[in-house]
Amino acid sequence: MVQGAMREAECVLLGGGGRMVKLQYWQEFKRAMSYMKPRAWTYGIGIVGNNVIAALGLNILMAFIYKDIVNAAVGSDMPLLLRSIGTAFALLAVSSLLCTILTYRYNASIRYTMTDIRQQTFRHVQRLPMSRFENTHSGEMLSRMTNDLNTIEHLYADSLGGIIYAVVVGFAAAIAMFALNWPIALFAIALGILTFYVNTRFADSFRKINDEIQRGTGKMTQALSDVISGVPLVKMFSLGGVIIRKYDQTNEDVAGLSTKRTRKYAYLDSVNSVLGSLSFVGIVIVGGAMALKKGTDFGTVMAFIKLQGNIGFMFSQAGNLATDVQRVLAGANRVFELLDDPVEREGSERSLLGDEKKAIELDGAVFRYGEGAPALDRLSLAVERGQTVALVGPSGGGKSTVVKLLLGFYPIESGSVKYWGRSGQSYSLSEVRDMIAYVPQEAYLFDGTIEENIRYGNMDASREAIIAAAKAANAHEFIQEQPDGYLTAIGERGSRLSGGQKQRIAIARAFLKNAPILLLDEPTSALDAESEKQVQDALRMLAKGRTVILVAHRLSTVEHADRIYVIDRGQSVEEGRHEELIRKQGLYERLYRLQLKDAAG
Structure with a gap:
């Protein structure tokens, strides 16, 4: 990136x-x-208070109570024993209650903050330019928005809490040990520093492995997305084995990295266990010897045994948490890379309303995908209000690219795009798209009901307006035949409808939008004859009173267009009405003649 x-x-x-x-x-x-700034006080008080109370109330202070209990038992001091036990129960009760309240407070802050981050990420992705989606696998983007985004929640909930607890319990234990017996305290702290050094030596290697695991997880999500989205193709061409091998390879790579990370964690845990045991054994030996020589009491030795674990815990956790934070930040960084991607531009200049007779005008437009040859090379065309203009030509000539530019999916490299005589830069992208209704070659329908999918053309439309749009699109009759009529669920991408039915739903959506400009990108090319006729009838109704740009492969569908532009290699090589272009005997005439032969054959 x-x-x-x-x-x-x-x-x-x-x-x-x-x-x-x-x-x-x-x-x-x-x-x-x-991102936690709006809830900083609630989150900070909650997570710090919870871990401080857990460290002090449920750990450090309990060590002193253990000391009194042991000394009371050794010295047969019943009042001290009862007082110590009562204090222990009271401390546990109060600490547990406070921890419960504070845990709820900071966890609520985390939930709200993660909701904000997910909403910001979702909104940002919607504003990314089309090139980002065309150059990135959908599974990779989904992985960043799910797996990687969840690591931020882990940072808030677990990593920071672990750091606060380890630091508080470690320093408090060190202070308590010095207060009890400084020579033993120095021994425990020296071993703790050695533990910390060993843990930090592993940190960089863990970050590298975690980065690779996050990338591998993204590739696995890509493979799953391919299988789910392309089920018909996978089954038709018996590609299951190929897809499975791809997934298995990625899965094995991630498993290998995870095993490598686990192996390193095992080495680290072994070293920490040895150092922890040395600390424990050393304190027992030194403390026991001092107790026998009356240099201290057995209660103090027991308190040291309890506290020394906290010193070791702080230093070992410092290393563990360093690697954990690096793992989390590896995922967070992938989310931030996504959020840093530039979004679609908005209008930046304002101009007076110009010549409204021309609905759309391209003047010397140059555009290329990446570093290759221009997809459009100084292309110029004009569409007057109410005209139907067709774009035809060989595949790959640049016809659909024109549609993408008009919809604002890409900025042009040079030249200009104008709407109603005004520079496209003087409009925001939402203004451009509000004035255009688009019917693509393959209609995209969302998982939901038929009514919901039509309503996307105008979210404020009434039920009557939706039905009227469906009737105009020749869709009302087949909708009424569905199990639940307009409330019928159509499945992901409209999987329960035929191609012609999906196109008519898309046309109904365009009717409901009621935009002055209509873009049709080969809307009937994938349909059978019967479906094509129904869709063509609906399109003729939709085109009435509108400015229409029609991208077509079958030239028989553009014979009645007011003007036809023949696009080849990004340039307009011919233009005129159907009869004029036939008389010119150029590229259009050759394409038309070839299609007539194919139809006759």
């Missing part, structure tokens, strides 16, 4: 790989925490 590369370059300039990595981690962490 460009954003990631820029971040790396910036960090290199600041000096050295280690410094670069630390700066990147810190920037990612700050950005993740910035």
Whole structure:
């Protein structure tokens, strides 16, 4: 990603790989925490208070109570024993109640914040340019919006809480141990520092593995998306084995990385266990010897045994949490890369309303996909109000690219696009799209009811207006035959409807939008003869009183167009009415003659 590369370059300039990595981690962490700002006090008090109370009330203070209980038992001091037990129960009750309240408060803040992040991500994705979707697998984007986004929640809920608890319990235990017996405290802290050093040595390797696992998880989501979206094709061409092998390979790669990470965690846990045991055994030996020599009491030794675990826990968790935070930030960074992608432009200049006779005008438009040859090469065309203009020509000539530019899916490289005499830059993208109704070659329907899919043309439309639009689109009759009429659920992508039925729903949606400009991108090319006739009748009704641009492959469908542009290699090589172009005996005439031969054959 460009954003990631820029971040790396910036960090290199600041000096050295280690410094670069630390700066990147810190920037990612700050950005993740910035989303919690509106609820900072509630979240901060909740997570800090909960972990401080758990560390002190349920741990450190309990060590001193253990000390009194042991000394009371050794010295047969019943009043001290009862008092210590009562204090322990009271401390547990109060601490547990406060922790429950505070846990609810900070978890509620996390839920609301994650809702905000998911909404921002969803809205941002909707505003991304078409090129982002065409150059990125849908599964990869879904992985960033689900798997990677969930790692931010883990940071809020687990990673930060673990850090606060480890730091508080560790420092409090150190202070308590020094207050009880400083020589033993120094021994425990020295072993703790050694534990921390060992854990941090593993940190960088864990980050690299976690980055690779997140990318692998994204590829697995891609494979799943391909299987689910392409089930008919997979079954038709018996591609199950191929798809399975692809998925298995990615799954095995992720499993291998996960095993590698687990192996490293096992090594780390073994080292931590050895160092923890050395600390425990050392304190028992030293403390026991001092107790026998009356240098301390057995209660203090028991308190040390309880507290030394907290010192070891702080240093071992510091390393574990460092690797955990790196894993989380690896996922968070993939979300931030998505959020940093530039969105579609909005209108930036304003001009007076110009010549309204021309609904659409392209003047010397140049556009290319990526670094290749231009898809449009100084293309010029004009469509007057109320005209029907057809774009025809060989496949790959640039016809559908014109439609994409008019819809604002891409910015042109040079030249201009005008609507009603005004520069396209003077409109916002929403204004451009509000004035255009679009019927594509393959209608996309959302999972839901027929009525909902028609209503997307105008969310404020009444039920009567929806029915009127369906009637105009020749869709009312087949809708009435559905099990629940307009409330019939049609499945994902309208899977329960035929191609012709889906097209008529799309046309009804365009009727309901009632936009002045109509773009038709080969809307009947994939239909059978009967469905095509019904759709063509509906399109003729829809075109009345509107400015129409029709992209067509079958030239018989454009014979009555007011003007025809023949697009080849991104240029308008011929233009005129059907009869004029036939007389010219150019590219249009050759294509028309070939199609007549094919139809006769």
